[in-house]
Amino acid sequence: MAKVSFLMRVIYSILFTYFSLFSLADESSLSDKQWHLKNTGQSISRRTGKYQNSEIKGVAGVDINLEEQYDLENNIKVAIFDSGIDINHPGLLSKLWKDPTCQRDSHECHGINLINNNYNVTDEIGHGTHIAGIIAGDSFKGIRGIIGKNVNLMPVKIKKNKFDSFFIRKRLVSDQIASGIKYAVDKGVKVINMSFGLPKILETPNLLKAFKYAHSKNVLIVAAAGNNGKDQPVFPCNYHHVLCVGSIDNTGKKLVSSNFGHIVDIYAPGEYIYSTFPTNMESRIARVGGVDIKTGTSYAAPIVASLATILYSINPSADDLSIREIILSSSKNINGLKVVDFKTTINNYKRFLKEKRNLYHTNIKRISEQIVVNGLVNFSIDVESLGVLSNPDISINSLNDVEFSLVGTQKLDERNTRLLISAKVNDLNINSKQSFHLNISNSVYPISIKLSKYVESKIKKTLEKTFVKEVFQRSKILNNSLLVPVKEYLVDEKSSEFFFKDEKNQKLTLYTENKAVFNKLILNFKTKTIVSAVIKADINLDGKMDYFVYGTDTKKLNYKFLFFNEEGKPLFGKNSEWYLRANNFGALNFNRGKLNFQFLKHKSFLGDILVPVVLRTYELNQSANSSDPINRISTGQKLRPYYFSPFISDKKVMLEIRTLEDFSFIERMRKEFELNFFDEIIVNNIIPQDKEEFLKGKVSLVYNLGENASKQSYRVEFNDTSDYKISYFVKKFLQGNNILRHRMVGENIYNVRLSFSKRYQRNVVRSFDNITEKSIFFRSTSWDDPINAVIDSFDDDKNFASTSFIESRYHIYADYQNSGQRVMSKFPINRESSFPGMSFSSSFKPVMIASDGAIFMDTQSVFGQSVGVLRLDENQEISLKIKDNYFVRDDCASLGVFEIELKSKLYFHCADNNKSWIEILDL
Structure with a gap:
């Protein structure tokens, strides 16, 4: 079997080389495209619009200052922690490390796969192969790496094409990386390239120990700074002995996406970099088999790793800090950035070894x-x-x-x-x-x-009859409170409530804020339930708020709706647990912690109740259609409003998925508005409820009627699942728009003003106002900073002013408008997505503080130990003042901000060895 496998690889390599000769007319000219090796003023292509690319002319000399491929003086091993390497690539075959102790098939002797716990280092992404080629690719179609002879590349596979969990074989991904470091160091590598990043919460004791181990063995770790445009540290760049690399373009300017700040040690070319690419994958940009073009700090890091490898070859017994500091001290200054300089660094290092001049290592990584x-x-x-x-x-x-x-x-x-x-x-x-x-x-x-x-609130309320270990997890990295806020649709709550999941014992513990303590209330379940959320709503419409517990059974075969009254008793007696069979419809969604559904009044066998309404692309039940075989509506997949109707089946309450948009609804629409057969009836969105609508279970939908872009918008107001009225809304085609209900400052209530926003380009959002019927545009500062969403809008009618907050990839934007004056400002946010498929971000919550709109921001999962409030300053620009930035003490965890009786309050869950309490700070 091994012989067949080897033969097939040889045949594949020959065929690939043969056919590749015809993939480009003059591929030798690709060598002139590697501006990072020699910049003569070549132009590169940069995406600057949806259908627009701009040619960026380079500045001669902005390169690594090494004209020829460098042959190492001594053999050096380099580990590449990445997605693997294409071990059959003609440009890399001679550079692969081979484990001398390996007794397996030869293709399993080049590295280790920590994902599958084997030695198959096949690259399914292309990321690792591209990095390998930058370091040491042999000349291939005119493309070459920096290092020529005497280098061995060791792939350590820790990435895959689909990220589905923080765990790999029941261990945190960071612990697997720690195992890989130990493996590589013990195999004799001198340099480790890590073109990825992880957030603070994934730093583990094992990881810290592994990095210290590498440092103790004088192994230099070179890491990519990340591509989130921020100036805050990310693992592993926040370790003082790691060399952190940002990226520049061919003019010497920092890439907009590159992280920066004092955590970034040095910069290297990182835009439009040509290098090797897996031969069995499509070359999407270069359109040359086995070669592609990439951009980012991931491709700047291996350039610096190559320089470190050269220095180790000059002095294999060197310590990692000396290698690190000679690279930094020998850098050239371009546009105020420290940029890698190969020739100067090599010469300075040789001089340093002879003259033994002084060199300083300054640890500034952990003071941010x-x-x-x-x-x-x-x-x-x-x-x-x-x-x-x-x-x-x-x-x-x-x-x-x-x-x-x-x-x-x-x-x-x-x-x-x-x-x-x-x-x-x-x-x-x-x-x-x-x-x-x-x-x-x-x-x-x-x-x-x-x-x-530093804050310590005077308001401290203990948790009634609670053991500390039940609800509080202490950690050197980040304390974790197991208390979860109860979700309430109304922005102005009477008191805060939290719950604690106790799934083993078929119960849930509620903590309700009182004058001096948080009172404890137990909700008991008939069967074990994996709880996702607890929501407060007047489910049985008796004027009192109830608890709606949402989750699944232990096997996740059914979604579960459980209902309790304010005393913790089953709301509907024996009929208080409802089941929805899990299928491709799904169930309830939440967005930024808020309900992404609404409650509608429904006449059921239990009486008048509230049931969730969702918009979902799903099929139509036959019961919702006409019995006439000719006059029917389509039953296919379509975006429709659906609700959940309870019924008894086998002594259990089951939920049936029903639609508000049944045959009779469509027929009424066509008759009332005299629609032609080709006119479309399309639901756009659910209008967010105000307080009165929420309490009464009224839901309004926006429908677009008509043909193509000439559609007009209508409002359909449901008093319950069968009673509704239709009215003209606006002469606008609102399909695909997100709807936001504005909040009134001072009173902290939702008002009648609605905004309909839609992204026209990735960095441009248009927002239409139903009151003024005018449109305004939000635009981020560049194409590289796409807008995600309009978070919230606050109106100050007394001063004729309004403020909207918009989230983009790199910033929170504030748009302040007052009587014709408009002030746009931005604040950088922490986001971390340097590991494929993994994305962490500061969390954001719009709040009202001192009669003004603001954004509560928690960055702790990514960086630091503080939470803060972004507010408009005296110039109406968004900022974070020291007075609004709160340090989270070592004995506490942040629970977030809650709006209680027109006041915003910051809650901390704190604990010592004996007791647990909640501290409350008025904002």
Whole structure:
């Protein structure tokens, strides 16, 4: 079997090489396209619009400064932690590492697959193959890598084409990466390339231990800075001994998408990079078999990893910090960025080995967030002397409102010195981001720090009869409260409520805020239930709020709706547990923690009740159609409004999926508006309910009627599932629009003003207002910053002003309008998506604070230990002030912001070894 496999690979390689000769007229000309190797002013193509590409002419000399492929002086192994490598690629065959101890088939001797726990390193994405070619690809169709002879590439496969879990074979992906580091280091690698990133919450003790192990063995880890346009750290760039690489274009400017800030150590070419690509995959941009073009910090990192490999070949016994610092100190300054310079670095390193001059390693990676306590900020920076011992000249230049100063030094040992830095903060009403320059001898370190204030609320309420370990998980990385907020549709609640899932014991514990404590209420289930959410609504329409528990059974064969009254008793007696068989319809959805459905009054065997209404693309039940075989409507897949109707079956309450858009509804529409057979009837969206509609179970839908773009919009108001009226809405074609109901500042209620927004281009959103019947456009600053959604809109009718908040990939935008004045501003957000398929972001919640709209932001899963409120400043621009940025203490976890009786309050769940309590802070 092994012989057949080997023979097939040989045949495949021959055929590929043969047919590849005809894939491009003059592929040798591709060598001129590798501007990162030699930039003579070549142009590259950049997407700048939906149907628009711009040619970006390069600046000669903006390259790595290494004209020829470099043959290593000693053999060096490089591990590539990525998606694997195409081991049959003609441009990589001679560069692959082979495990000398391997007794398996030869194609399983080149690396390790941590996903499937085997040695198959086949690249299904192309990411790893492209990186391998940048480092050491042999000349292939005119494309070559940086290193020629004496390099061995070791693929460590930790990515796959589809991400479906944070776990790989029941272990966190970060723990698998830790195992890979140990494997690679023990096999003798000197350099590890990691073109990916992970958020803070996936840092584990095993991962930290593995990085320390690599550092102890003098293995340099080179990591991509990430492509989220932010200036906050991400693993593994936040480790001081890791070399973090950002990306520049062919003019020497930082790519818009590249992360930046003092966590990024150096920059390298990272746009429109030609390199090898799996031979069995389509080349989508270059359109050349086995070659493709890629952009991002992922492709800048291997350039710097190549330089580190060259330096190790000059001195195989080198320590990783010396390699790291010689690369940084030898960089060239382009547009204020440290850019990699191969020739200068190689020459300087050879001189360093002969002359043994001094070199400093400054640990500035873990100081990005600091706390203001009693008006003071105190922190330290460690400096290590790597060469000849000397006393460096040290100074600090402050750049913003806060004056930082060096107040002392502390000698840790012969080579390590701790710098003690302090600042006095007299005014908390200034921007939380403050910057300074740290000058050490001839090196300048630009540093930005996010300041937060230390808080301890006087309002502390204990959790009634609760063991700490039940509800609070303590961690060095991020504390985790197991309390989950009860969802309430109304923005202005009377008190906060949380629940704790106890699925093993068939119960759920509710905690309701009272004057001094959070009272405990137990909801008991008939059968085990995996709870997804608890929602408050007046389900039986008796004027009292009930608890709607939503989840599934343990085998996930049925969705479950469970109902309890305010005393925790089953709302409908023995008929209080409802079942919906799981199928491709799904059930209830939530968006940003909010209900993505509404409650409608329905006459059932239980009396008048509220049932959820959803919009879903699904088929039509035959019972909703006409019995006339000729005069019928289509039963195929179509976007329709559906609701869940309870009925008894085998002594259980089951749910039937019904539609509001049945045959009689369509017939009435056609007759009432004299529609032709070719005129379409299309539901657009559900209008968000106001308080009165929510309490009475009234739901309104927007329908588009007519032909093509000439459709007009109508409002269909349902009093219950069978009683509705239709009225003209606007002369606008609103299909595909998202609907947002504005909030009235001061009163904190939803008003009658609605916005209909739709993305016209990826960075342009049009918003139409039903009151003024005017449209406005939101536009992000670039094509690379696509808009996701309009988060919320706040109206101030007294001052004739309104504010809308819009989320894009890299920013929260604020659009303030007042009597013709319009102020657009933006605030950078933390998002992390450097690992394929994995995306983490700061979480956002629109809130009302001091009669103004604001955005509560929690960044802890990605970075830092603070939560904050984005507000408009005196210039109506969005900002985060120190006074609005709250440090989450080591004994607490943030529960978020709740709007209680017209006041926004920030809740923290805190615990010690004996008790657990909730602290409440008025905002």
